[in-house]
Amino acid sequence: MKQITSRDNPQFKQLKKLVEQPRARREQDRILLDGAHLIDAYVAEGGVPDLLIVADGACSEDAQHTLNANPAVEQLHLPPGLFAELSPVATPTGILALAVTPRLPVPAEPVFALLLEDIQDPGNLGAILRSAAAAGVDAVYLSAACADVWSAKVLRGGQGAHFLLPLLERADLCALATAFNGQVLATSPHGAALYTLDLRQPSAFLVGNEGKGLSPALMACASVKVSIPMPGRIESLNAAAATAICLFERVRQQAR
Template identity: 45%
Template structure:
């Protein structure tokens, strides 16, 4: 392990990481991602990821727990708090962050329980759905073109570590979903099937659509089943991340 103390804002590594942390799709060019905070770093380590580089404040290196996390990387950059703030996308910056190399693009697992994201725009929604997928044992998430970048800093923060246990494939077209051998299911307010009153296929792929437009007609036509979520309170619709959590829970409940 190599530890370097950095005091210049113009250090090449810091310049690169600032750019990586400020561009939502920057990871697509570099093949690496910047994560911030001990929670995300710990989650990555627990899933077998090894950071290529850790940046820690001087104060963090005086903390035994944070120093132990930093020392999991082959290289550690120790910086003043002011320099770390320049890397941060948070109002209250953490004391430690890391660069991780992303795995090579995966092929679709035809038989895996999955979530399909159809042009979701909000990073918070995307991250929350990834978190629900991981919580309910769904290990594959397929994002169609137009969906928020899965490894963007905002999505990673919203995912709270879920990314590191998921097979994530993005930039797909609807036709690519033909590779799935499991049936697609979407939610709809125009169906006679009610989520908790119908036997759900298992495994399946839950399709979650654009926040305003819903699932595209092309993708809806590929679905083997549409179900409605009971809403006795009378609201017109649910937030897509809330809907995803309910559907994934029901799939898991019926399997139990």
């Protein structure tokens, strides 16, 4: 067990870079997992953390269980004030893990794909990934302007989805949509009603930016525009909610 009490400590500075800088996460191929649930999900999929970071005197029961379940992993103890500088939440659970960024192989010919263009809200992106994992999506492709998929907020929103999904960042979405061996469905306010389409065939959904939607260039790569019927007096749905509805309509049709 190691103890750090100063924010000038080189190891603490390096950990803080991982929290704040996507470039540092890419260069080190490391992420910080916040909370017992995420750490346990990582371990359940075969991951072994490099380091467990513990808040002295502020470790929850779940966090203590995670510590006990990983006795061989080195521990770093921090005062609560320093720990709070690494945790993205207002009320930390008292445990973080430094871990290798998981990279699941992307299938050469997915039959159920999700292409995300410029999703910028980390909470939205995390929720979308969680729905994609739950729906059994084969691969998720993200444009360069999406929020950093390995940020703490996206990881927390994903609730372990990152460890189950092949993710391809900074992807050329137009090229992928053009090459996809199946129908490519662009979410749009003005398109064919989702529930009238046959989604039992290979399908790729295109989902665009929260405010602007899909770019004209990517929209042009789609086979069909698809909309979600909304009888209520609301103009649009949250991107994460709309994506979940589309994905699980395919799940429903596949189960028939």
